[in-house]
Amino acid sequence: MKLNSQQPLYLQIYEMIKQDIIENKYTKNEKLPSIRNLAKKLGVNNVTIVKTYDTLEKDLYVYKKRGSGVYVNNLNIRKNFLEEEIIMENFQYGRLEVNCKINFANSNPNGNYFPIKKFKDCINYVIDRDQEKIFAYEDPKGYIELRNTISKHLETEKIIVPPKYIQIISGAQQGIDLITKSLIHFGDKVIIENPSYSGAITSFKRGGAKVIDIPLLKDGIDLDILNNILIKEKISYLYLMTNFQNPTGISYSKKNKLKILALAKKYNFYIIEDDSSSDLYYKNKPFSLKSMDTNEKVIYIKSYSRIFMPGLRLGFLIAPKDKLKYISFTKYHTDISTPGLIQRAFEHYLNSPLWEIHTKKLRIIYKKKFEVAYNLLKKIDHLELFAIPQGGLYFWVKLENITSEALFLKALQKKVGILPGSIFKLNEKSEGWVRLCFADVEIEEIKKGLKILKESVEKLHKL
Ligand SMILES: Cc1ncc(COP(=O)(O)O)c(C=O)c1O
Structure with missing residues (x-):
């Protein structure tokens, strides 16, 4: 072996051994020379060979047996592993981009529900009405008439907030990001639910927060654990999704909501309430924490992605005055404003009877889907529902003696997509949990898809 000084030695040795493995100069499971022998033979340090073998192992060319040595991997196993990894990478944003016929992973609403024709009429109407104003910079806080209309709508939800305390945002994800950038300082402690929304976990972590998770029970976060943490540590924010x-x-139960508000007052922390799904109730309209917030402790985020069209990138945020000024400042320095055309067209839609008609229709669709899915899920053995949702788009299920990743891969062979729970966990471990979402799956597909999942669970259980 001829080594040069241009490249790190361990990489040159890695390349040579890798090439020999690919060209079948070794048989599978053949033992490679010991670290000491190879180092001596090549006239390099033992540490260099350790690094070489570690890199070969990471790339799955070799495997190690504790106390025995390093062995050549079966290249077919390596290939399968890599394929699985590629598939796994596809759901790292909580979305499954690979080709599934029935996609319980996707939380994008089915495009058939988008009121495209009606919204097109709204766009044309506001262009005629507002002309060049539409294409100028919009008010960074948001189009004033949209904030007025939202303020009126909020009254029906028992949230009394003047338009000046409403900030229009480009979706809830932007709301979370703006809060992180403007309010959360490096090392601040932020509590999240376990499991939680992956976009929030990433944002808080990336913003330098120390993120702490607390198990979620059927009626909200575990309050005993929350209490214990609050006694010992200074917590800055608590990120919750109170409905669905x-x-x-x-x-969250009303009792739980009230208790959390009382704790926020006592220990002086703020609650970030992400209320992205509350319009999707099956029976009773739920109330937010914000509607009970008498001490200005809640920063409220609402998105129109689930109930309307996610591609519009539209939502709003309400925050106490002293917090809102920082958030609005950051919004301005992030994207100046949410596009005026979208805000004005949406305001026209929201301010008309179309809104009620549309939201009612969606609630009926999702309730029906929920019922079909729930009745079938109940009949699948070795799978347990965490709770019976009263609204929204998700089921959170626990598998018995099967890993989520095994079911994910098995289902994917039949072109059915699901999401392993790791995405929603701070420790990134699925622990047998899976999320099934029926936003983009029609009733007949729900039936077919859950039949395939049932068969897959049964097969895996027999292994
Ligand atoms: C709880 C929650 N918050 C925020 C978002 C981000 O959505 P958007 O930015 O489209 O409003 C999602 C998307 O799935 C979500 O589930």
């Missing part, structure tokens, strides 16, 4: 939580579908 993503991924579990649970809603």
Whole structure:
């Protein structure tokens, strides 16, 4: 072996051994020379060979047996592994991009529900009405008439907030990001639910927060654990989805909500309430924490992605005055404003009877889907529902003696997509949990898809 000084030695040795493995100069499971022998033979340090073998192992060319040595991997196993990894990478944003016929992973609403023709009329109407104003910079806080209309709508939800305390945002994800950038300082402690929405976990972590998770029970976060943490540590923010939580579908009980508000006052922390799904109730309209917030402790985020069209990138945020000024400042320095055309067209839609008609229609569709899916899920053995959701788009299920990743891969062979729970966990471990979402799956597909899942669970259980 001829080594040069241009490249790190361990990489040159890695390349040579890798090439020999690919060209079948070794048989599978053949033992490679010991670290000491190879180092001596090549005239390099033992540490260099350790690094070489570690890199070969990471790339799955070799495997190690504790106390025995390093062995050549079966290249077919390596190929299968890599394919699985590629598939796994496809759901790292909580979305499954690979080709599934029945996609319980996707939480994008089915495009058939989008009121495209009506919305097109709204766009044309506001262009005629507002002309060039539409294409100028919009008010960074948001189009004033949209904030007025939202303020009126909120009254029906028992949230009394003047338009000046409403900030229009480009979707809830932007709301979370703006809060992180403007309010959360490096090392601040932020509590989240376990499991929680992956976009929030990433944002808080990336913003330098120390993120702590607390198990979610059927009626909200575990208050005993929360209490214990608050006694010992200074917590800055608590991020919650109080209604039809993503991924579990649970809603907080009124008692739990009141207790959390009382704790926020006592320990002086703020609650970030992400209320992205509350319009999708099956029976009773739920109330937010914000509607009970008498001490200005809740920063409220609402998105129109689930109930309307996610591609519009539209939502709003309400925050106490002293917090809102930082958030609005950051919004301005992030994207100046949410596009005026979208805000004005949406305001026209929201301010008309179309809104009620559309939202009612969606609730009926999702309730029906929920019922069909729930009745079938109940009949699948070795799978347990965490809770029975009263609204929203998700089921959170626990598998018995099967890993989520095994079911994910098995189902994918039949072109059925699901999401392993790791996405929603701070520790990134699925622990047998899976989220099933029926936003983009029609009733007949729900029936077919759950039949395939049932068969897959049974097969895996027999292994
Ligand atoms: C709880 C929650 N918050 C925020 C988002 C981000 O959505 P958007 O930015 O489209 O409003 C999602 C998307 O799935 C979500 O589930």
